[in-house]
Amino acid sequence: MEQIMRTLKITLSVLLMIAAAALALFFPVLSYGQAQSYHGAKIENWKAPQFDENKKTVFVIADGKLTEMFDMLAPFYVFNATEQLNVYIVAKDDTPIPLKRDLYVLQQLTFAQVEARHLKADVIVIPAMSARDEKQDPVIVDFIKSHYGPTTRIISICDGASTAAATGLYDGKLITCHATDFECVKKYWSKPIWTQNRSVTKSDRVYSTAGVANAVDGSLMVVEDLLGKDAMVKAAKAVNYPHAEVQIEHKSDALTFGNKLSILRKMVFSRKRKLGLLLHDGLNELKFASIVDTYGRTYPKEFKTFTLQDSIVKTKYGLTFIHVGDNTINPKMDEVHVVMPELLSAKDEAYFKGFEMVKHNNTDYPINQCIKRIAQQSGEHYAYIVKLTLDYN
Template sequence: MKRKKKVIITICTTIIIVGLSLYFAVASVFDGKLREYTGPQNFDSNQPQSDISKKTVLIVADNGGTEMFDLLAPYYLFNATGQANVFIVAEKKQPILLVNSLFILPHYTFAEIDSLNIKADILVIPNMTIHLKTPPETSTVNWIKKQYTGKNIILSICDGAATMAATGLYDGKIITTHASDFETLKKQYPGPNWVKDISVTQSGNLYSTGGVANAVEGSLTVIKETFGDGTLQKVLHDIKYPHRTIQLEHKSNKVTNGSILTAVQRYFFKKRTNIGVLLQSDVNEFDLGSMLDVYSRTLPKSLKSFTIDNKPLKSKYGLTLLPSGKLEHDQVDELKVLNPAAFTAAEERHFPKAGVELYPTVRNQYILDTYLENINKLYGKKFMNFVKLTLDYN
């Protein structure tokens, strides 16, 4: 009897120790400190030009931290229609951290939009409550409510659902979010009708999406609704979308303990490197956002973006990109280059210790699949599946 009791105590103790170890390991893996901008502050204050014949799309951002793909995917996709003015709007005219490896400048502040009396035809709300550690900013919630006319479209992306639930606009209406955060948000905000297993919800002119990767389906759905099927087909072809029509079927598979264990094993027992992504003029925002977001989930020692002279540059559709890394301070073990044709030998010499990975400019498949296939080759299928779960991609 004593022996049996001793065995039970040993088993329980082991379970507690393993559980605590896993808990603290997961905290180390996922709760990295958000970066702060420390570069020059002398930014061009000129406001962008607007074509009054086009629809206005405003993508709301939080200066302190906004989900990378949630913002850059719709920014690219709505621009790719050729029929929209697409602007990034934040509370302050200061750099926005796209978590956790790139800074961008907003086109407008909330106050500037108000003073110009601009009302969005489409309002996009990405995840601005990173790791759900802080509640939505009251000022942002109130500004969104003021922007909403009852006739314009709102697209909530991923955990942007937290911000939209806080507005009360979705009370009694269907909404979804990232599979891994679904139960938490449902408990915090009981007003909306929370639904699973769908990539995009629609309740009148209020839309929402599943996690991260589903920003694409949400944007495409609104593009079809607003600009028609011809424009949709153009954008589908542009990004090499892997389905003939918008994929609305979705499995809300949250990150499991088994997949977390796979991530913890990689984090603590496998070699982790410093990854650099080279920012180049006219870079495709969709490709860049995909790369930075996907590879951040491979748990590198660090992942930062760089320019050769540490200065800002412009993306394809005119975003001001600010690097998160500095060549004189940061070690780079792997350098990823999205436009090999513009990558010179002189530029390569700035990264003397880095292995260089060149990605073809002309692609024959959906870019998320390209990156995930590479992760499968590097780290195996189990770890690739972990990354897919964090992206809520299936």
């Protein structure tokens, strides 16, 4: 009987791993380990973000059910880096938005608060959210349509193209999305002009980007059109963008069946690493999203966030991260990633004594740092597959 139970447990474990792998194959744009809806305590003492009437305003739309992390945080960071814009993450209600299983971000304004303050959008950013087909949230779609004015610029990021297409604002206009999801998303919307092999498309004031990693390229293009070349160069420098001009050329290479088998083999048969991530007040939102979204696609056994301060973490540009996990260290943890090594304290160093600390620098483009290390750990072939899941070509 004991042998039978052991066999059943092993079989169940294998089936769960295969199911997880299958999910990864069908939804490559999702960040591994990104949690479902928040069920914790209501955040008290919420303060409305500052508004400067002399600046143009950017709305980054978010969905409390699920919003692709890099799609949301990369544009948020790039537009803030210009120091010339009001930039807000806005959502239909005050449900915190999942980032990881143990970490959430609080929206800055609800749709109702936007209306109450009579705010008008100069730019609307549409990340990939929970609905990737024709079953879009009508509240989100209507909000976008109602705030698209005669001078508003709108940009869809990755599979946010599905929500963008649902608004009708892209009818007869160029649009693209993640290369691996292109045919799946395209089949629901026939009126836009579906395009590939471009990191960013533009039709007058309507933009779209290819998958996840192209959010930076698209945001920089909008910045240049909205504020001028100097503002774009400033933002590009702030993110260590690896190109002199906004990169337009792109290879829309989808994951092949062979690539998917490689992911499946890695998830089922390879040793899966246990990772940690240390958070500090003032953390760089782009670096954070790059680390979590890129390393998440190596399918680690564990990717846990730590904060040795309060459970509420304030980011560089004023976001509120809510840490709902504990700080218990798995003694078999392989490494802990440090978003802001310049903020490391003696307490931090002592807490993680004996564990490898991966200190991310402030000079290289964040995704490139991650890909380089993944290639060293898992080989060039798997690093290439990670790039495909990010549509980073």
